[in-house]
Amino acid sequence: MTGELVPVIGLEVHAQLLTQSKMFCGCSAAYANAAPNTHCCDLCSGMPGALPVINQRAVEMTLMTALALHCEVAQISKFDRKNYSYPDLPKGYQISQYEQPIGVQGWLDLGDEMLSTRCGIIRVHLEEDTGKTSHVSLDGSDVSLVDYNRCGIPLMEIVGAPDLKSPEAARDFFSTLRQILMYLGVCDGNLQEGSMRADLNVSLRKADREPGVKVEVKNLNSFRSVQRALEYEIERQREAVSAGHPLVQETRGWSEARDATIAQRTKEYADDYRYFPEPDLPLITFSADRVAEIRQSLPEMPAEKRSRLRREYGITAEAAHVLTADLALSDFFEAAALAASPATGMEVANWSHGDLLRLLHESQSEIASLPFSAADFGRLIALVSGARISNAAGKQVLEAMFETGEGPETIVERLNLSQMDDNEALTEIVKTVISENPGVVTDYRRGKAAALNVLLGKTIKASGGRANPSVVRSILENELGLPGPPSESPAG
Numbered sequence: 001m002t003g004e005l006v007p008v009i010g011l012e013v014h015a016q017l018l019t020q021s022k023m024f025c026g027c028s029a030a031y032a033n034a035a036p037n038t039h040c041c042d043l044c045s046g047m048p049g050a051l052p053v054i055n056q057r058a059v060e061m062t063l064m065t066a067l068a069l070h071c072e073v074a075q076i077s078k079f080d081r082k083n084y085s086y087p088d089l090p091k092g093y094q095i096s097q098y099e100q101p102i103g104v105q106g107w108l109d110l111g112d113e114m115l116s117t118r119c120g121i122i123r124v125h126l127e128e129d130t131g132k133t134s135h136v137s138l139d140g141s142d143v144s145l146v147d148y149n150r151c152g153i154p155l156m157e158i159v160g161a162p163d164l165k166s167p168e169a170a171r172d173f174f175s176t177l178r179q180i181l182m183y184l185g186v187c188d189g190n191l192q193e194g195s196m197r198a199d200l201n202v203s204l205r206k207a208d209r210e211p212g213v214k215v216e217v218k219n220l221n222s223f224r225s226v227q228r229a230l231e232y233e234i235e236r237q238r239e240a241v242s243a244g245h246p247l248v249q250e251t252r253g254w255s256e257a258r259d260a261t262i263a264q265r266t267k268e269y270a271d272d273y274r275y276f277p278e279p280d281l282p283l284i285t286f287s288a289d290r291v292a293e294i295r296q297s298l299p300e301m302p303a304e305k306r307s308r309l310r311r312e313y314g315i316t317a318e319a320a321h322v323l324t325a326d327l328a329l330s331d332f333f334e335a336a337a338l339a340a341s342p343a344t345g346m347e348v349a350n351w352s353h354g355d356l357l358r359l360l361h362e363s364q365s366e367i368a369s370l371p372f373s374a375a376d377f378g379r380l381i382a383l384v385s386g387a388r389i390s391n392a393a394g395k396q397v398l399e400a401m402f403e404t405g406e407g408p409e410t411i412v413e414r415l416n417l418s419q420m421d422d423n424e425a426l427t428e429i430v431k432t433v434i435s436e437n438p439g440v441v442t443d444y445r446r447g448k449a450a451a452l453n454v455l456l457g458k459t460i461k462a463s464g465g466r467a468n469p470s471v472v473r474s475i476l477e478n479e480l481g482l483p484g485p486p487s488e489s490p491a492g
């Protein structure tokens with residue numbers, strides 16, 4: 001019997017900061033797609049005697065993050081050397097922060113405002129990223145290559161408290177944190193490129209006892225892998241405990257291919273790193289005024305934006321959730337809603353997270369690269385909402401906007417899509433439809449009220465999709481009279 005074994009989970013997230021230069025040298029931090037070892041200098045390739053200089057912007061971004069995560073900010077923070085003996089850091093040590101990180105003791109709320117859980121943030125600190133090693137076969141022999149372009153990129157580490165109780169909560173922590181960093185503009189959140197990576201700590205605890213042996217799973221870079229690695233690891237630990245096998249405190253990796261965690265090395269402890277104060281760098285000091293100034297300048301955070309959008313535009317919690325998942329989308333929605341009057345906020349929200357997102361997805365493009373403005377999009381929705389064009393025509397116009405970038409009015413004109421509400425012209429079409437569909441008319445007169453919708457559909461089709469449905473409905477009712485008493489005979 002294992003009794004009630006509850007998972008105890010904490011995440012450590014590394015995020016590359018969106019600075020122009022590296023953490024301690026002037027090399028460009030925009031290394032993606034660059035040829036190996038082209039963004040390097042004496043300092044970040046580890047030449048002895050090269051002196052580091054602190055990137056102020058990176059410090060400021062870390063401070064912004066610490067404040068957004070409700071941390072206490074240190075008045076004096078310092079860098080330390082962490083001994084590190086792998087070839088991806090050629091100095092033989094990493095400059096990191098050990099005793100005096102920039103922020104401590106904050107928190108992050110998960111879920112929505114109705115049902116949120118709070119996860120503690122132990123610390124937020126700043127360090128430098130490592131280079132990248134790859135093991136390849138070259139001229140028939142196995143060699144290891146190292147690229148120092150990534151070496152020295154500013155890396156912020158956010159250590160979450162072990163407050164999470166399920167793989168879903170851990171996934172939520174990672175995605176909520178990513179959203180916050182993107183709203184702050186401090187990280188691009190690109191998981192595939194490794195701009196954000198998560199390390200997981202997981203152990204099992206019996207009720208009323210200390211957590212069991214803690215296992216770390218390193219370097220997860222997708223929401224799915226965070227969740228899967230935890231599901232796997234919890235199950236593996238449960239089985240070991242119930243079979244009476246001892247668990248080892250160790251670091252494991254996640255294999256996507258094997259859908260399993262794999263032992264890598266036994267866990268290192270702080271002692272192994274032999275931290276000591278970085279002698280080449282000054283202390284960082286934060287004045288109360290500077291901290292207050294940064295706190296004041298923090299942008300609106302996702303949770304605040306969700307409640308504001310609900311309040312100001314009357315949209316549902318679900319719509320607010322979808323829209324604010326992407327800062328660009330939520331900004332686009334707001335600008336569109338302003339131009340869409342008299343359409344409601346909910347109409348704009350539906351168009352935004354419905355057709356707009358679908359077309360973006362299909363064309364694999366982003367809001368930033370749309371060939372039309374939010375105001376164009378808003379006016380399109382106003383045309384549909386005001387029954388100037390049909391809903392179907394609206395979708396057609398949006399697709400044309402994606403292709404040509406023209407304004408909605410131009411496209412409506414060019415494609416001749418404006419809705420027909422000319423009574424005479426529509427009455428002519430209705431009469432033709434009635435004469436061509438005697439069976440449906442008989443059904444209607446025998447009391448099958450739904451037959452009216454069939455005739456309505458046929459009329460709209462005959463008008464090339466332009467007929468105003470509510471006008472057609474009243475003409476049809478006029479021409480046909482009320483339906484008779486319900487038919488006794490089966491329909492058909």
Ligand SMILES: [Zn+2]
Pocket residue numbers: 022025026027039040041042043044045152
């Ligand atoms: Zn450099």
